[in-house]
Each structure stands twice: as structure tokens, then as C-alpha cells.
Amino acid sequence: MTHPLRLGIAGLGTVGAGVVKIVRQKSELLAARAGRPIEIVAVSARSRGKDRGVNLSDYAWEDDPVALAKRADVDVFVELMGGSDGPAKAATEAALALGKDVVTANKALLAHHGQALAQAAEAKGAVIRFEAAVAGGIPVIKTLLEGLAGNEMTRVLGVMNGTCNYILTRMQSAGLSYAEVFEEANQLGYLEADPNLDVGGIDAGHKLAILASIAFGTEINFDGVQLQGIGDITIEDITQAADMGYRIKLLGVARMTGRGLEQRMTPCLVPDSSPLGQLEGGTNMVVLEGDQVEQIVLRGPGAGEGPTASAVMGDVMDIARGIRPAIFGRPSRELAAATAAASAPAPYYLRFSLLDKPGALAKVTTALGNAGVSIDRMRQYGHADTSAPVLIVTHKSAHSELEAALSAMDALDVVVGKPVALRIEDV
């Protein structure tokens, strides 16, 4: 294989420009490693005139990404536009229909249409590679799909949205409210155009659904991900969880159970001494647990030009080297149905305000007991007004028991406002 591998790149934002830079600046290194040259033949983006800090004059320009994807001189269609539908989907389908390989960073596209696209690729002997879609520069797809292929995976979990981790750790270090740090993150350009993709957990949920499919050999089931954003986390939750030895993380967890596939992307408490608990700022961390390997922890930058372009180039180099395992680890028609399972029992963190009058706490503990929720630890904090902040860490409780307990507490006249309940994940 000494003929060049010819790329057509659609989307020239930060990541696209980063990929162009690597191909231009490292042509010799890449060719030595791949055994063949890597070349860009054509590019496409919304605005042709924009200065992207890279010289594009050597490449053909296509206004229409679908036309780019169909070019006879393109071997690999590199899709860096984003969006679960529209041009990204149309151009990807066009490339696959012609048997061209696709490299994409588009987690939304894969979470919603990954299986259909994989079938289209398999029908033509093409591959779709998507390392950049999950956890930025961390080669987690490759590790899970190839490196751990001898394992029955037992759990996949991690912090997969750097913006949320930045917000939560910044709230703690600076003692700021969610709204204040959200505004900071916005000013810094850390948030997606639709911030709910980040803080609502949707973006991270897409990533989890992709990982779960590979880990457990199941269809991608994004609708089966239990989603909860970080918008309700208060600085009190963070400091009081810290006081009990925990950190709050937007944590993705996927596990195969006897009842089906459990997928959650929710704020959770993790021990502050665990690798996940110690993860600060915008860094990502994915933990892969298998029956043979026990536990592998991967940590690295979850976004940014260089790291994301590194992941895209890893896929390009794989294709150049003839590395093309089944797209989701096995042929897509063999993926099992992903029946959504409720969360396994876990300890929970409860925070609520208790009216300062005799017998108030007894009413709460009775309500919890009646619902089947037992108390492991409890703290009541000093207070200046008529109600006291109370924290409870429960023993392991089923999610249904917890829900029953929360309803019962809601009905009590001594609990002020809505109790907060966060799962404590065993990591």
C-alpha cells in the first residue's frame, strides 16, 4: 500500500483546521508511520472566505459537503460539521453509499443514526471511525473496542463533558453559584450554542450511548439513557458533599444487568480520594471495567483543537494502515436489543431544609423508614433562620424506594422546599 490515502474534509472549524495543520506539517512522519502518504484533496465549509490560519489553496473547494463526499478522488470522507441531521447526515450517507470510509467527530449523528449508518457502511465494505466523538483526545473507543476485546465488560463510567466538570469544580474552588460559573463559562466560549447540550447532559449522554453499544454489544439506545443535568446543583450541595468526603460529578454509567442495560448520565457523588473525585477542570476521565482486566482508567483533554484533531488523525492513520474492525465491535445486525433497565440500588445523598421545631426530624426519619430507606449518616448544620439544613447519606436503596421516600417527605409540613437527592456511585 504505497498509494496515498486521500481525504475530503467537511467542516473547517477549530477541529477541521487542526486536522489540516497536522496533515500539512507532519506529512513525512505520518507517511513513515502509515507506510503511505496522507493527502487532503478537497475541503468544504460554510464560508469560503474566512481566514482559518491554514493554507487551503492546494485543495479543491466544494460548497456542498455532499458533493465533497461523492468526489471520485476522495477515499475517506472526514465529517467535522456536527449536527445529528442535515448536511452531516446527508454527506455521510452519500460517502457510504459509494463505499468510501468515513471519519467523524459527530456524537449526535452516531447516537441517533449510528446503527443505520453502520449498516450502510457494512453493505459496501466501508468503515465509520469516530474516536473524536467520545472524550476528545483520549483513545477510549480504540481501547474499549480493540485493546479490551478479550474482556466481557462489566461497567463503563466516566466524566465525559469537560464543561460540566469545569463548572462543578470551579463552583467548589471559587465558592461561586451555578449561575455565576455558568456565565463565566459562557464568556469563555466553553458552552455549546445550545448550552443544554452541555449542562443538560445530552452531549455526554450521546457519548455514553456510543460507549455502551461497543462495551455490551447492544444497539445504540440514546433514548434509554436516564438524563439529568447539573442545573439544580447548588454550592451548598458541593460544599456539604465535600464535608462528607465526596465530590459531585456529572457521571455517566453504563452497566449490563440481568434486567437489561442500565445507562445513566446524572450528577453523582464519588469519593474525593478516587481518580474520578480528583478530576479537576475540563479534563475527561473514562473508567473501563472488564472481567479480566479489572479496571482501566483513562484521563485526558476532552476537547480543544489539538486533542480532538489527534483523535481524528488516529482514525485516519488506522484506515491508512488497513485497521478496520467492525464499526461497533461486531457487525451491526448482530447487536442485541438494548432494553433499558432501572438503576441498581445505591446509597443516596439527601439534602433538605427542616423546620426548626420539636419532632421535625423524627417525622422525616419515620417517613424514610416507612419507604424502606435506612440512614447511614446524618448531619444537621447550624442555622440562623427558622429552618436547618440537614444532610443524610442513606444505605443502599432501590430507586423506587428513594422515590417513595421523596414523595413522603414532600408531603411533610416540616420539610421546607424540595429535597435534593443524588446517587452515590461506587467507584
Add this chain to the structure above:
Amino acid sequence: MTHPLRLGIAGLGTVGAGVVKIVRQKSELLAARAGRPIEIVAVSARSRGKDRGVNLSDYAWEDDPVALAKRADVDVFVELMGGSDGPAKAATEAALALGKDVVTANKALLAHHGQALAQAAEAKGAVIRFEAAVAGGIPVIKTLLEGLAGNEMTRVLGVMNGTCNYILTRMQSAGLSYAEVFEEANQLGYLEADPNLDVGGIDAGHKLAILASIAFGTEINFDGVQLQGIGDITIEDITQAADMGYRIKLLGVARMTGRGLEQRMTPCLVPDSSPLGQLEGGTNMVVLEGDQVEQIVLRGPGAGEGPTASAVMGDVMDIARGIRPAIFGRPSRELAAATAAASAPAPYYLRFSLLDKPGALAKVTTALGNAGVSIDRMRQYGHADTSAPVLIVTHKSAHSELEAALSAMDALDVVVGKPVALRIEDV
């Protein structure tokens, strides 16, 4: 590719038995992922009669691993015997001469003969895969060679010998001496038959030399690794380094510099808040730094039946799936010469005993200053006898300056015994 991939396994210790178990117990899962069955056809080990907890009756037995490697019905020779020469080398050569692929966990073999073996493989279109040779269950070879193929690597470092990390962290947590914990580790079976392979840093040095070759496209140069074991580390070093905010680790570092390839496997101080500093017990951690990806941290079990067998099976699955990049990331004839470079300047930790008399400290600081070593921080500890323990953290110093300073201190009549000097690595 629906014909089975047929393995011949030489070496049925813990890891070999683990591989047999995985192939037997997961045949359906492996076939679904690889697109073809994985089968064992023949095995070899020193003692045929020994009970290894696995049923071997389905497989042909060969007393001679070379005969096993040559069998016409073996596609992949799995070498799990160990040893840099002797039967492991002979059998590997025999397999490669017949164009058979090889999977091995043998770091000593690769560190000493990797290049010649790779050339033999390349001449026949075969591959050698060796994920299990470095950092046990962590897929670090795959991450470096494939996942980060779009990066110019800048530094590779890590804790790659679980036994040494166990000894050092156990000394700290239990307050025991090196000799006491060494004996414990010996009782627990953590040490190699020749313990110097572990505590002398040789085993970890083999691993570092392999990683450096892939990272920097250079010939494997184990002789160029600056080696220092952990045998001289005292409990005082550990507690006093901790007092200054550091942990002591047997740390491997490889960097390409303008002067050549720097490779060190020596006890170093790292900040106690860094991922490396927080690594406890027998776990391994490898940090990969590249110009695009910034920093990827991989953490996992460095040894044990399941984790090591997981790594072996990752390689087997790669071969079954047709994944066969160049053995050290590029054709072995293109690997550059690895000129050994001296260590770059760094701050150092110095510990010595100072005679308790007027002007003693001034003599030491003058000697340091004359050698070009300047002091960042210093502590003198309380003492009951005639000499006082003194700690110094220097500013960045060249290795030659440090050596000169140590010689000058040696010549002083106020310094009791030999000063200890440990590099502080920036992680």
C-alpha cells in the same frame, strides 16, 4: 475471514492458563467480535503433568516450544515463557521464519532482540504483537502506536513496575524499612525469581526502552537507559519527601532532545497531588505526552492473570481482525539510531546528615554554590545525636553540576555518610 485463527501457546504459567481460560470460556463472544473463531490447537510447557486448573486435553502437546512454533496447524505463536534468550527466542525465531505471527508478553526478549525479530517478521510479512510486555492490562502499546499516531510524542513516563510501587507505598503507609517490606513482598510472591529485575529497575527499564522506540521512532536501546533501583531508598527519604509535598516513585522517563534520546528509570520525586503521586500499591500508570493531544494518563493493573491475559487476547483479537500495523510503528529498518543523551536539568532533592557544629551548614551551601547548584528550599530537622538530618530542594541543575556538588560534599568533614540525591520530575 471466517476460517478460525489457530493458536499455539508456549508457556502455561499464570498468564498462559489465563489465556486458555478466556479462549475456552468466551469462544462465542470472541468469534462475534473477531468475525471468526479463535481456537487453541497446541500447547507447550516445561511440565506436562502439572494441574493448571484448565482442561488441556483438547490440544496437542509439544514438549519442545520450537516444535510447537513450527506446527503447520498453528497460525499464531503465543510466547508466554519469558527470558531474553534460550527457548523463548529460539521458538519465536522459528515461528517468524515460517511467516507465523507472534504474540508475546516477553519484555526482556524485545528489549534485547526486538529489532532483529521485527526484521525477521517483516521479511516474511508476519507481525509481532506485545501489548502484555508493558504495563500489564493497560493497552498502552496500542494507545501510543495507533491511537496517538497523529502526534509527535514529546515525553513518555510512568510507573511500570507494580512491585516497586507496592514496596515504596507500603513503606510509607506502614512506616516500615525497605528491608522489611522487601521481605513482605517476597513472602507474597510479588518478586521475580531474580528480585533485581524488579527492585533494580531492569524489568521496568525493558518496558521503557520498548515504549521509547515506538514513541520516537528510534531503535530499541536498553543499554541507553539510565538505571537506578529502589534499594537505597530509606523510610526517612519517604517521610521527609512527603513532608515537602512529594512522593518517591520508581519513574521511567523517555524524552527526545536535541542531544539525543533521554531514557531514565530511577527513583524520582513527584508532587503528591499529581496522578503519579497518588498512585498506590501495585497499580501501573503511563503518561503519554504529544504535541497535539497534550497529556493522556493511563492507569491499570500492571500484572496478574486476568489483566495480562487480557492484553495477550487484545493482540490475538487484533490479528484475528486483520489489524497489523508496523511492529514498532514504522518498518524496523527505518528506526533512527537512539543516541543516549544525558538528563536535562532538573531540581533535585538532597538528603544528608550534618555534623552539629558552628559553620557546618555554611560549608555545605558554599560547596553547592561553587558547583553551580542553588538552593530553593531547605529544612533541618530536630535531632538527638551529634548530627542533624538536612533536606535541600535545589533549583534546576544540570546532572554534571549535581555530580560535582555531591563530590564536593563528600570531601567535607561536616557531612556524615553519603548524601542521597533524587531527581524531582515535573509531572
